[in-house]
Amino acid sequence: MEKADKRILVVDDEQDLCEILSFNIQIEGYHVDTANSAEEALEMDIASYDLLLLDVMMGGMSGFQLAKKLKENPMTAHVPIIFLTARDTENDTLTGFNLGADDYISKPFSIREVMVRIRAVLRRTAEQNGSADEPKVIGYQGLVLDLDKKTVSIDGETVPFTKTEFELLHLLLEEKGRVFSRQELIDRVWPKDVMVLDRTVDVNITRMRKKVGRFAKCIVTRLGFGYYFDA
Incomplete structure (x- = not known):
């Protein structure tokens, strides 16, 4: 570099x-x-x-x-x-x-x-x-996802997340600032053989916001387009 x-x-x-x-x-x-x-x-x-x-x-x-x-x-x-x-x-x-x-x-x-x-x-x-592996974590400030252990912590405290919530947050954090439509989130997070409604995405985002505490404001709704993580 x-x-x-x-x-x-x-x-x-x-x-x-x-x-x-x-x-x-x-x-x-x-x-x-x-x-x-x-x-x-x-x-x-x-x-x-x-x-x-x-x-x-x-x-x-x-x-x-x-x-x-x-x-x-x-x-x-x-x-x-x-x-x-x-x-x-x-x-x-x-x-x-x-x-x-x-x-x-x-x-x-x-x-x-x-x-x-x-x-x-x-x-x-x-x-x-x-000579060392990159740390397998992703996050923003005190919000940390351990990609090996599949855990989420807020300021050092582990918070229980479902698999779907974890994958949604992982995707939003990995591409901060990018707006994902509901259909993109469905295609990239849910299994292909499962019928998922837009409302299901909204419900999972709402639950996720409640769990991330002070970082809830970072998960932004862009009306008519979808969701993104604002860092």
Whole structure:
């Protein structure tokens, strides 16, 4: 994968530092986004990034707390993290690595040092991924489908789904933003020898919305066309 295909998210409550890092990382050819708090970062599709540069000391949720949350979520556990911090005590460093950090850079730092660390982590991650199977999960933020176990979890809690509900949600998540007509959903989810009415699709979608809690608003009805998952 080329540099331009690598996506990096910088999470730091110092806006000036975010801008400096973003500018210099983009010069190196990477795609960069920024968030000024852990809470803001959680609203983003973190699973789509190849690396996080994460400040430890932030107002509200700390970098350590965010890292713990990400590593506990199967959708984001694979994303490598480099901590950026003014705290460089041995205990803090150990805490970072125990949470699954891939590197730890103490402030103040040089941009050159940051770039060297970024390249090293991305190279190491690419080598590891080359010999490992891709995680067999799909989802959006805290909504996760385990394709091997055929389970659905919401923010870490398993929610019972029927086979049909699971397959419907899998399809909508796999092609986020695409509108599926009722007939397309019937053709791709239900067995060919089963008679299914449009109303059956609507009933399953309604049940599914109730089960996904706060993500119900993401399953959108496009009147006259069908359904889609809005991320």
